Amino acid sequence: MTAKLCIGALVFPGFQSLDLFGPLDIFNTLSLKHPIELSVISTSLDPVSTQWKEGQVAQSIVPTCTLEDARTDYDLLIVPGGFGTTKDVDPYVDYIKRAYPTTGSVLSVCTGTRLFARAGILDGRRATTNKNAFNDVTPLGPKTHWVAKARWVKDGNVWTAAGITAGIDATLAWVEDKYGAQQATDAANWLEYKRTSDPDDDPFAAVRGIEDVLPTE
């Protein structure tokens, strides 16, 4: 790791907190040794809350740049999930469409796949998503082979992680893919994280009783 790594992360109202902070804390940690630039991107610079419904416990994070001002050539663009993905996220979908052709890799965590599916970047690909929301998400990608038993799926430069903490494993795999196994091991040890290194090692498809959904178009 010598060249600066540029990471973008989208945040919208009702995103799932750990979908975002799992992956980002890996880059927080790596940035102690390597040059990294991070943009936390939203429609405005106002704090963005994870709150989905009234009374729910939530946190608010401060974006660092707007969708309009964000670069479109990140090495990695991270898109968290959460109940907010079911609401008005059109500006984020438009940004993904616009940025994808010039972005290195994209990674959705959990139901962040809703935005990827709507942007069309899962067409003709294999992907996975949150296992509890599997049957709600898969109809959005009729041209996608949805893999039930996967901690994450990598298809070309499109990475899709399963629910919430699977984003940590997918991010470590991305780091390994780009910088080698030692960097990923060091990061996992730093986080004291009992990493899943095998993308097919997923107990949660069985917990939810789901099966692969094949493309219908």
Next chain:
Amino acid sequence: MTAKLCIGALVFPGFQSLDLFGPLDIFNTLSLKHPIELSVISTSLDPVSTQWKEGQVAQSIVPTCTLEDARTDYDLLIVPGGFGTTKDVDPYVDYIKRAYPTTGSVLSVCTGTRLFARAGILDGRRATTNKNAFNDVTPLGPKTHWVAKARWVKDGNVWTAAGITAGIDATLAWVEDKYGAQQATDAANWLEYKRTSDPDDDPFAAVRGIEDVLPTE
């Protein structure tokens, strides 16, 4: 879970992002079904950054209440770690001293133990901390039995988790302790988290080559 659960979490400049958001996302999730109140507590209501040194990638979170205004009777008070624990956290230590006698349980994650040790609440107890920082932290608690091989330690109402992601396991154990195994299992499945249920199941003491430190006072 019928009575409202009140959770407090301290945030200071240079806290470790995932130390906080791992535990909190468990309560975000539980709060979809059960009444929970969360205070994110700092010296002021200004956003608090995880940044420790210039150039490091960081996130900023918005506190919801000040140390001065925070209640002192939370059911659970969470204290994250991070490099910021080595700086001026005196007001936080004072708050812990003041609140501890009327707080249900306290949980430190990672080097959040620095604040607990300085507040004196680890005296005469068993505790653990981040394994990479073990030898830096343990001298702060000369009256503490520091356990090297532990994912977390519970001693009375004082919970101490090992590094970063161990906070997720300790929080799930706290939920199990208070509300039963099914609530903790449901939360882990929701997070798609491969939980460690045994507090002694810790591979990272061996990674760092550390051993227990016994009290000297």
